[in-house]
Amino acid sequence: MMEKDNLDWGNLPFGYLKTDYNVRCYYRDGKWGEVEISSSEYIPVHMAATALHYGQEAFEGLKAYRGKDGKVRLFRWQENAKRLIHSADGIMMAEVPEELFYEMVVKVITLNAKYIPPYGTGATLYIRPLLIGSGPQVGVKPADEYLFMVFVTPVGPYFKEGFKPVSVEVVRDVDRAAPLGTGTFKVGGNYAAGMRASQRAHENGFASVLFLDALEKKYIDEAGPANFFGIKNNTYITPKSNSILPSITNMSLEQIAKDNNIKVERRKVPIEELETFEEAGACGTAAIISPIKKIKDHSTGKVYEYGDEPGPVSTKLYYHLRGIQEGTEDDLHGWTTIIDGI
Ligand SMILES: Cc1ncc(COP(=O)(O)O)c(C=O)c1O
Numbered sequence: 001m002m003e004k005d006n007l008d009w010g011n012l013p014f015g016y017l018k019t020d021y022n023v024r025c026y027y028r029d030g031k032w033g034e035v036e037i038s039s040s041e042y043i044p045v046h047m048a049a050t051a052l053h054y055g056q057e058a059f060e061g062l063k064a065y066r067g068k069d070g071k072v073r074l075f076r077w078q079e080n081a082k083r084l085i086h087s088a089d090g091i092m093m094a095e096v097p098e099e100l101f102y103e104m105v106v107k108v109i110t111l112n113a114k115y116i117p118p119y120g121t122g123a124t125l126y127i128r129p130l131l132i133g134s135g136p137q138v139g140v141k142p143a144d145e146y147l148f149m150v151f152v153t154p155v156g157p158y159f160k161e162g163f164k165p166v167s168v169e170v171v172r173d174v175d176r177a178a179p180l181g182t183g184t185f186k187v188g189g190n191y192a193a194g195m196r197a198s199q200r201a202h203e204n205g206f207a208s209v210l211f212l213d214a215l216e217k218k219y220i221d222e223a224g225p226a227n228f229f230g231i232k233n234n235t236y237i238t239p240k241s242n243s244i245l246p247s248i249t250n251m252s253l254e255q256i257a258k259d260n261n262i263k264v265e266r267r268k269v270p271i272e273e274l275e276t277f278e279e280a281g282a283c284g285t286a287a288i289i290s291p292i293k294k295i296k297d298h299s300t301g302k303v304y305e306y307g308d309e310p311g312p313v314s315t316k317l318y319y320h321l322r323g324i325q326e327g328t329e330d331d332l333h334g335w336t337t338i339i340d341g342i
Helices: 050-054 077-090 098-111 188-203 248-259 271-276 312-325
Strands: 022-028 036-038 057-059 062-066 072-075 124-133 146-155 166-171 208-212 220-223 227-232 235-239 263-267 279-284 288-297 303-305 336-339
Touching (some): 022 098, 050 124, 057 188, 072 098, 072 312, 077 124, 077 248, 098 124, 098 336, 166 188, 188 208, 220 235, 227 248, 227 271, 235 248, 248 279, 248 288, 279 312, 288 312
Parallel strands (some): 166 208, 166 288, 235 263
Antiparallel strands (some): 022 036, 022 146, 057 124, 062 072, 062 124, 072 336, 124 146, 208 220, 227 235, 288 303
């Protein structure tokens, strides 16, 4: 498959770029209908749709990677499909069956195959599945109709300058999610709740915020759009919390750490422990790992520093996971799915 010829792959932003097609499917009368292909970037939405009023909306984010061998791989798409079911269930939406999720993801990638960035550019094809309550309600209750759609957009490397550490800001005056709230679901409301804090962090020159647990403000929860980990004594330590998104990247890094004889601990991480880490990082689909060089506590002014270069453990984990996604490392756990014919 030929790539689109007028795109500067190495300099794409990490943002939205129009492609040719998206795919859609409606849930009506208790069942999913036919998959439709659309070339419109717009969706007709009823003004009383529950997505608009009561936040019945969930999404996913995954990527297709062009490997060194020319093959196109999806990474652990089953986990994204399961997480969407978990999110849908959490806010009372119709669940998208795993097979429908996969069918639509493959279809939209295949239709837009020329937008899959070539190997070696650092760019990838970002896939955004979106599930919304499209049926009208005025009272607060779940919609009767849902729209599931998937679009794709080529995105540039998350770090233009390469794999470079960033600074993050701890916030205490904004909570992303309550302990028994919607934090484990990938729903728009969580991002709306955190937006004030992340915008302020950006204005203060930080790449992201670091949220603390909402109840006690004692433990680290997660970064704005990514989970958190710290490294010390050859151990990968990541917060256990019932208000963070279960990151598929984090789950994979934990396994890769074990495969590399690095110990793994998933437990509460008190904020004071930041003092003791040799390395710290944020992890997610967008960047795999964003190493952290500095964490500043917005309220107390305290600063924790980890050096201007990525640490050895973060570097090892980053290249190992990236290698699996690009087909240059053995896929020991069967995490990748090759999409045939493109
Ligand atoms: C709030 C939040 N936490 C964590 C992650 C990382 O999750 P994943 O590794 O599945 O991309 C994301 C991004 O998807 C996110 O938005």
